[in-house]
Amino acid sequence: MGFLPTIIMKTPGGYQVYFVLDKPVFITAKSNFKAIEIAKKVSNQLRKSLGETLRVDTKCNHFGIFRFPQKSNIVFFEKSYLCNFATLINWSMKKEDSPKKTKMKLVKSFKQVDEPWFNLLLNESDIKGEKGTMGRNNVVLTLSLAMYASGRSKENCLYNLTEFNYRLENPLSDNELERTVNSAYSGKYKGASKAFITTLCTEWVNRDLKSSDLFSTTGWYKFAKPREERVRSHYEEWVEDLEQLINDKTNVNQPFLRIKRQELIDRLGIANSSLTALFKRLKATNKINVQTIRGRNGGVILALVKNILINQIKNHHKQAKKALQEYLGINLDTLKNVNQSKNDYQEITLDTG
CATH class of the missing domain: 1.10.10 (Arc Repressor Mutant, subunit A)
Structure with missing residues (x-):
C-alpha cells in the first residue's frame, strides 16, 4: 500500500493493526463533523486493501472500543511509522478511482422476474410478519424491486402484489402495501438483493433450497448494492x-x-x-x-x-x-x-x- 502499520497486536480473536497519525485530526461542528466521514472512508479503504490478501473483519466499528497495547500483546511496533492524514486521504481516493476488477458475469438482457425464486415467493401464502424475522414486508419489497428492475410498471406491480397480499393468511393493509411498492419504485434501489432473496426463500418456501434452485445459471445482474448491503x-x-x-x-x-x-x-x-x-x-x-x-x-x-x-x-x-x-x-x-x-x-x- 506504500506505508506500514505502526503497531500490530495479537489478541485471542486475531490480530489488530494500528495506523497511528503523526498529528491529531480535529473534529468541529463548524465543518459539520466532516472529518468523521472522511476518516470512515479511509478506514473502509484500508480494510478493502488489506482484505485483498488477508482475512479482514470489514464490518467492525470504525470508532469503537479497542484493545490497549501492552508488552504482552504487541508483536510489532515501530514508532517512526506514522501516517499523515492528508496522505491517507489521497491514497484512499486513488484506490477508489482505480478500475474495479470483477469476476462477475453480467447478463444485460436477463430479468429478475424470470428467475425461479420470483414465482416461488409470489405463490407462497404462508408468510407472516413476526417480530425479529424477515417477513411479509420484506417479501413484498423484494418482489416489487424485482419488477421495478425488470421494467414492469408500478401499476402492474401493485396489481400483482395486491393479489399476492390477499392470498396471505395475515395480509398487509392496503396502505402499507402501496407504501412498500412506492418505496421500491422510489429510485433508492436498483434491484432485489441476492442475499435477501436466499434468506426469504429458505425462511418461507423451503429450508432445503439451494442457490441453483433459485437462480439461473446464465448469470446475475451487477446492481449497485441495496441499502441493506451497503x-x-x-x-x-x-x-x-x-x-x-x-x-x-x-x-x-x-x-x-x-x-x-x-x-x-x-x-x-x-x-x-x-x-x-x-x-x-x-x-x-x-x-x-x-x-x-x-x-x-x-x-x-x-x-x-x-x-x-x-x-x-x-x-x-x-x-x-x-x-x-x-x-x-x-x-x-x-x-x-x-x-x-x-x-x-x-x-x-x-x-x-
Missing part, C-alpha cells in the same frame, strides 16, 4: 428516513414520537439487528434522541434533539414569566401594552402653591 451509506440513509418520519409526526410543542419497534422496522425497511446498531450510532451523534421502553406495551420514543431543546427553552421562559408575575403581583403583558401606548400620555405641570 457498508458506506445505508446508515446515513436510514437516519434521513428516521428524521423525516419524526419531522412528519412531531413539532416543537410536541417533540416526542412513540412508536412500536416492529412498526418502525416496517417503515424503515430495516432488519431488527440493523435497527439496534442504528440506535447505538445515534446516541453518539446527539441529533436524534432514542428511548426504548420494554414490556408488552413498550416501544420506542423518538425525538429530534433540537426540538427538545427549543421546547425546554419555551417552557422555561413560560415558567420564569409566571414566577415573576406572581412575585410582582402584576400581569407582565400589561407592561408591554403600556410601553406600546406611551405616546398616548401627556406631560403636565403640577402647581404646588
Whole structure:
C-alpha cells in the first residue's frame, strides 16, 4: 500500500493493526463533523486493501472500543511509522478511482422476474410478519424491486402484489402495501438483493433450497448494492428516513414520537439487528434522541434533539414569566401594552402653591 502499520497486536480473536497519525485530526461542528466521514472512508479503504490478501473483519466499528497495547500483546511496533492524514486521504481516493476488477458475469438482457425464486415467493401464502424475522414486508419489497428492475410498471406491480397480499393468511393493509411498492419504485434501489432473496426463500418456501434452485445459471445482474448491503451509506440513509418520519409526526410543542419497534422496522425497511446498531450510532451523534421502553406495551420514543431543546427553552421562559408575575403581583403583558401606548400620555405641570 506504500506505508506500514505502526503497531500490530495479537489478541485471542486475531490480530489488530494500528495506523497511528503523526498529528491529531480535529473534529468541529463548524465543518459539520466532516472529518468523521472522511476518516470512515479511509478506514473502509484500508480494510478493502488489506482484505485483498488477508482475512479482514470489514464490518467492525470504525470508532469503537479497542484493545490497549501492552508488552504482552504487541508483536510489532515501530514508532517512526506514522501516517499523515492528508496522505491517507489521497491514497484512499486513488484506490477508489482505480478500475474495479470483477469476476462477475453480467447478463444485460436477463430479468429478475424470470428467475425461479420470483414465482416461488409470489405463490407462497404462508408468510407472516413476526417480530425479529424477515417477513411479509420484506417479501413484498423484494418482489416489487424485482419488477421495478425488470421494467414492469408500478401499476402492474401493485396489481400483482395486491393479489399476492390477499392470498396471505395475515395480509398487509392496503396502505402499507402501496407504501412498500412506492418505496421500491422510489429510485433508492436498483434491484432485489441476492442475499435477501436466499434468506426469504429458505425462511418461507423451503429450508432445503439451494442457490441453483433459485437462480439461473446464465448469470446475475451487477446492481449497485441495496441499502441493506451497503457498508458506506445505508446508515446515513436510514437516519434521513428516521428524521423525516419524526419531522412528519412531531413539532416543537410536541417533540416526542412513540412508536412500536416492529412498526418502525416496517417503515424503515430495516432488519431488527440493523435497527439496534442504528440506535447505538445515534446516541453518539446527539441529533436524534432514542428511548426504548420494554414490556408488552413498550416501544420506542423518538425525538429530534433540537426540538427538545427549543421546547425546554419555551417552557422555561413560560415558567420564569409566571414566577415573576406572581412575585410582582402584576400581569407582565400589561407592561408591554403600556410601553406600546406611551405616546398616548401627556406631560403636565403640577402647581404646588
